[in-house]
Amino acid sequence: MTNTPPPLPADFAEMAENMNRDQLKAHxxxxxxxxxxxxxxxxxVTVQRVPFTEDEKDMVKRLAKTRTTRQIATHLGRSPGTIVKYCKRNGIVPKPANHTAFNKPAMKVAKRSKLDLMMSDLAGHDRCAVYRCTADGKPSAKGNMIMYGRAIKSREQIEEKCRRKGLIA
Structure with a gap:
């Protein structure tokens, strides 16, 4: 039994003018x-990418000062990836997304406690997440427990671990 490819549909040429390849695959x-x-x-010729109009170019430049790429994309009806590529090509730096993991306020070294310094040394040494948390594991800047990887440890356990690894004397 031979496997013959499907024949060309009668309405393909008409449909292909208004759809891109992914849409044709689905249809x-x-x-x-x-x-x-x-x-x-x-x-x-299938639908190709739509170039930016002059109005869209101006709008991207204006909105980049106050909005993230995702917000700009939603506003223009484009994908976030398209906006990112356009910004990179044209030297536009949009407002960074407010990810709490990356935009935490920097702590001054003089105000960091001994425990905070130990935690940062341990995180750099073991390359795992180390942060303050509550007894049930919820992140808290004022927590009295430490999340080390996936384990909740006390201050004493962290100090002992740092001593064993030679991070503190």
């Missing part, structure tokens, strides 16, 4: 290979 329930073959057989 005809066909593989990428089949869609490429049909495009070649029909001699049509």
């Amino acid at each position: 005809y329930h066909a593989s990428s290979w089949t869609i490429r073959r049909w495009i070649g057989e029909a001699g049509v």
